[in-house]
Amino acid sequence: MRAAIGGGAISVFAPAKINLYLHVLGRRPDGYHLLDSLVAFADIGDCVSATPGAALSLAVDGPEAAALCDLGEDNLVMRAARLLAETMPATPQPGACLRLWKCLPAAAGIGGGSSDAAATLRLLDRLWRRPLGAARLAALALRLGADVPACLAARPLWVGGIGDELAPAAGLPSAGIVLANPRVPLPTASVFRQPRERLSERGRFAPMPRDAPGLAAALAARENDLTTAALSLMPELAVVLDELGGLPGSLLVRMSGSGATCFALFADRMAAEAAARMLARARPQWWSAAGALLTAPPEIVQRP
Secondary structure (H helix, E strand, C coil), X not given: CCCCCCCCCEEXXXXXXXXXXXEEEEECCCCCEEEEEEEEEEEEEEEEEEEEECCEEEEEECCCHHHHCCXXXXXXXXXXXXXXXXXXXXXXXXXXXXXXXXXXXCCCCCCHHHHHHHHHXXXXXXXCCCCCCHHHHHHXXXXXXCCHHHHHXXXXXXXXXXXXXXXXXXXXXXXXXXXXXXXXXXXXXXXXXXXXXXXXXXXXXXXXXXXXXXXXXXHCCCCECCHHHHHHHCCCHHHHHHHHXXXXXXXXXXXXXXCCCEEEEECCHHHHHHHHHHHHHHCCCCEEEEEEECCCCCCCEECC
């Protein structure tokens, strides 16, 4: 997926992160949960652009920008920029004019803020021409949040630990996807605090299926262990799952991450887009979008 904003800018797409399944394996003494997940990214998301500047600044636009108005300097884009600037030996620290085009809803379980932060690290590492290398960037990403290292990789992954153990999920087949969110925030911490009756085992499988129906069949034996907890806090999620399951061509329906966004897989993008149009007519008050799973990270684009 290629995207660019504004003349003279470098920019990169910040894709939605989808947990195709999510198992909770345990909990560390520090409170972090140990997870096992197959993570994919969709060509639905935000975009971050950067141009040289004397200091760090951020402008936020787009259909979902209003949700970020009160964050100010706590926006993950600015936190990522400041963190990377601190690694630079230059005095004064380098600056940049950043712009975030926000399309993903906040607190939605699809890694919007984490993906924005990861995109910022990639952009400024290029803009400032002092490449840190993949390992150091990944270490910085983890300091910003458990999801940010996966979003920095932005390719199909098996994810373990607290989100810091990443392995390529090679050969993930192409598939269409519809995302739907009832526009009710569901804080991640609240979902994880709910009591859990049991712990799961790792759900990884091989070989990777060759097509979307095969992928849906493999995933059907796995689940999102956070769904019951999310439903206890937001019963209307059941309606979202039912609506997605009733769309023509829907192969698999599941909640992503800690919610509240749910997804349905389809054979291809065309089937997903047709289903999304039906959903938008039936539930115009929801946020919804259609696209396809990405098989490679988005490229950084530069305009003269």
